[in-house]
Amino acid sequence: MTICFRRALGTLVPAMIIGAVLGAASIAPVAATVAQPVDVNLQTMLPGESRAVIQEVTVSQRARVAATEWTTAGVDADWNIRLCTDTDCTRWQDLVGTTLASGTHEIRATITMPNQLDQGATASASGSITFIEADATLPSTGATLASGALGAGIAAIVGGFVIVLIARRRRAQEEDES
Structure with a gap:
């Protein structure tokens, strides 16, 4: 029984160490984000x-x-939505990845109503723009190394238990034969 415990422990400890190292390696710095709401209210239009x-x-x-x-x-x-700096304007659809200097910038929203409108028709818009530090990396979105490390750790533990069970069966068969 002591030999089986040692084998199980011998399998579990490396699996835990590998899992801990991979988990620590997957920790990435996450940039601080700031979201700014944008609301457009144009009252009555023709x-x-x-x-x-x-x-x-x-x-x-x-x-x-x-x-x-x-x-x-x-x-x-x-x-027509644009973010304008002192020097130029960028369409809303093209903003992701744009770097802005510190200071005040303008979001310019222009709306043109259709020529044919039903009485009481309305139009509204809202949105947000999310900023991160200019030199920071975007956080990972999706499976990361940590999930792979978890899977590898679980596989190593299960594999260790399977090896221990096989060794027990062989030992029991050897004892029965002798």
Whole structure:
């Protein structure tokens, strides 16, 4: 019985060490994120009318756009959303990955209503823009090394138990034969 315990322990300890090392290796720095909401309220508009709204966004330090989200509701209006710095404007769809200097920037939303509108028709939009530190890495999204390490550790433990069970059966057969 002591020999089986030693074999099991001999299998478990390396599996635990491998799992711990792989788990520690999979720990990656995660960048701090800041999400800024963007809401557009244009009140009453007429068919075919265009209107623009500017909302300021303050970035406290050099940052990179990690994600954007924009949702519209109501009539099928023509929306043009851009983030503007002192020098240029970038379309909302192209913002992810853009690096911004610290300071105040503008989100410019322009809407053009369709020429044909039903009475009481509405249009609204809301969204958010998520910033991370400019030099930080984006957090992993999906399976990571840790899940693989967990699987390898479980496989090693199960394999160790199978080896111990096979050794017990062989020993029992050898004892029966003698």
